[in-house]
Amino acid sequence: MVFAQTLFTRAIDPVIPMIASDLAIDVKTAALLSTAFAFPYAMVQPVLGVTADFVGKTRLMNACVLIVALAALACALATSFPFLVAMRILAGLVAGGVFPIAMALVGDLVPIHQRQVAIARLLGVALTANVLGSSIAGVIGDVFGWRGTFWVLGAFALATAILAYIAFQNIKRPAPKPFNREAVAANFRSIFADPRAKICFGSVFLEAIFIHGLFPYVAILLHKAGEMRASIAGLLIACFAIGGIVYSVFIPYLIRLIPERRLMLLGGVFAATGLALIAFHFPWQVQIAVFIVFGLGFYFLHGCIQLHVTDLSQTARGAAASLHSSSFYMGQAIGPVIYGFGFAHSGPEPTIFFGAFVILGISLVCSRLLRHPVRTAQ
Numbered sequence: 001m002v003f004a005q006t007l008f009t010r011a012i013d014p015v016i017p018m019i020a021s022d023l024a025i026d027v028k029t030a031a032l033l034s035t036a037f038a039f040p041y042a043m044v045q046p047v048l049g050v051t052a053d054f055v056g057k058t059r060l061m062n063a064c065v066l067i068v069a070l071a072a073l074a075c076a077l078a079t080s081f082p083f084l085v086a087m088r089i090l091a092g093l094v095a096g097g098v099f100p101i102a103m104a105l106v107g108d109l110v111p112i113h114q115r116q117v118a119i120a121r122l123l124g125v126a127l128t129a130n131v132l133g134s135s136i137a138g139v140i141g142d143v144f145g146w147r148g149t150f151w152v153l154g155a156f157a158l159a160t161a162i163l164a165y166i167a168f169q170n171i172k173r174p175a176p177k178p179f180n181r182e183a184v185a186a187n188f189r190s191i192f193a194d195p196r197a198k199i200c201f202g203s204v205f206l207e208a209i210f211i212h213g214l215f216p217y218v219a220i221l222l223h224k225a226g227e228m229r230a231s232i233a234g235l236l237i238a239c240f241a242i243g244g245i246v247y248s249v250f251i252p253y254l255i256r257l258i259p260e261r262r263l264m265l266l267g268g269v270f271a272a273t274g275l276a277l278i279a280f281h282f283p284w285q286v287q288i289a290v291f292i293v294f295g296l297g298f299y300f301l302h303g304c305i306q307l308h309v310t311d312l313s314q315t316a317r318g319a320a321a322s323l324h325s326s327s328f329y330m331g332q333a334i335g336p337v338i339y340g341f342g343f344a345h346s347g348p349e350p351t352i353f354f355g356a357f358v359i360l361g362i363s364l365v366c367s368r369l370l371r372h373p374v375r376t377a378q
Helices: 002-009 013-022 027-031 033-055 057-076 081-095 099-109 112-144 146-168 181-192 196-210 212-224 230-257 260-278 284-309 317-345 348-369
Strands: none
Touching (some): 002 057, 002 112, 002 146, 013 027, 013 033, 013 146, 013 212, 013 230, 027 033, 027 212, 027 317, 033 057, 033 181, 033 212, 033 317, 057 081, 057 099, 057 146, 099 112, 099 317, 112 146, 181 196, 196 284, 196 317, 196 348, 212 230, 212 260, 212 317, 212 348, 230 260, 230 284, 260 284, 260 348, 284 317, 284 348
């Protein structure tokens, strides 16, 4: 289910110019389709996290994948931009009930000393989907148009939802817990009682603005350099995810050799360097390596932050993971707006350089302030 939902998340970025041309809208307006998905994703996350803690994580994940699939198929039929926006909003409202809840499930099942490797493997699944989603979307877009992208990915998600529903019928799950408002309030208090919460949520918010907020403009930047193929934009976005896959493969070995603090610093340096190099508009063949380094650095830093998120509360991991995801997707929603404003008023290069400095600053703050508490045995 994580694979199916993540496959859909970045698939729209390579075909943004196609959508703009077909629906006769400005390309910067079309880029806001990423915001239409990310903003509701962010806003509804606390509700989904609480729901998962009370009704069951696998139940919620299954229902959310089904709705994402139906929204994707509806996008393929869109004849107007407002309808397309509405379906992206619907998908965003439920998509957050998949990966963040899966991460919370990992927190429930895996001890803290093994959790970073488990989270890395979950990320590996999601990132493989990101690679395929963005790259396949570009190829399908070049051959069948942007509607073909939604048809293929929507059909795959629908098949996944049906198969998951059948598979879960044979798994015995605990009965849903009754909703308890006092327990919900206590869960959120327990999360924010940990001083790491504000650092984690604030950091991923800024990460998303200045890293993921750039993705809807990758195809636009390539157009300015004379490269018109959507498949190339998809390839570069996929290379960012390939950097994450490299991270997921090697992190079991790296955490034995490199202290967490240095991993965060290394991630910040790599991510900031990759982001800054994008501003030089190298040929796309060179940018393949740039985006891989960019992605590798992001996941070095982001993976360490995620580990701390799963440790913020022992009783409300669904809520903690959803707040983390809410912050992250709120940043993704705001990011395209900020980059659009920066590109229009300062130009792409200064805006991208500013983003690189912010990412470097995040890594410095996290490496200094994020520390695991020492818990005594009960």
